[in-house]
Amino acid sequence: MTIPPGPYSPNPAPLLARALRALRRDTGLPVAFGGPVSRDGRGFVIEQLDGARTTSLLRLRVQAGAGLGGRALALARPWVVDDYFAAEEITHVYDHAVAPEHLRSIAAAPVVVDGAPRAVLYVASRSSVDFGDRLLESVARVVQLVERDLAVEEEGRRRLAAAPPALHSAEVHELVAELSQIAATVQDEGIRRRLVDVCRRTRLLAGRVPSADRSPAPAVAAVRLSPREREVLAEVARGCTNDEVAEALGLLPNTVKSYLKSAMRKLGATNRVQAVNLARAAGALD
Structure with a gap:
């Protein structure tokens, strides 16, 4: 079961889709895929593919500790194999899904926010490549951006959810100003627009406060x-x-x-x- 969007859990799908494109662009590797971690942290489902030739990996359920991505999730750090099918440090319970894509060198990295895994991202090549410092740094940069943007959007939702049901106009303006400052730090355009929309909806709360309770505009x-x-x-x-x-x-x-x-x-x-x-x-x- 994947984490549903809620007051503190933004829907990661649009952000993960952009992250997969960024992984391919920044590393120069042809395939990227990944998905959100279940609420209990025991596994994840691969929900998105970028550059894949088949759908063999789509909707694959990966358990923590199993396979390459499961190992990265269990260890809470990136893990790399230069030759997937020859790798002895991972289990091979998902070979049937990897084989149709002819993947060889693969890196898997968990996305962690506030100490909790939120997603696992992969980037892969169909030929042997050396995951040296340059490639690993590119993967780390993308993962860090995803972690930051998820954390920022989650903080915005948390602040809005913590606001009292009845707000004075001055409190609404203060809350909007704080959310706007958070939005200004986000590089991801999709997340920024969603926070701007949260600001718009927050301003509407001012119109619901009885006129006697409103602070002067x-x-x-x-x-x-x-x-x-x-x-x-x-x-x-x-x-x-x-x-x-x-x-x-x-x-x-x-x-x-x-x-x-x-x-x-x-x-x-x-x-x-x-x-x-x-x-x-x-x-x-x-």
């Missing part, structure tokens, strides 16, 4: 932002740096800084995240 309704200032803030809201905003809008970085400072001054904001939240409260941003 920021006095920004009368602020008029120029079209360029709104465009710059919209890109900032997506987590873009000044250089990325400049590239997206065809501006110079110094021009972006000028528009951003002007918008912050009009809004009475002291930082980028606060400017975005105040602009949204004023209806100047979606």
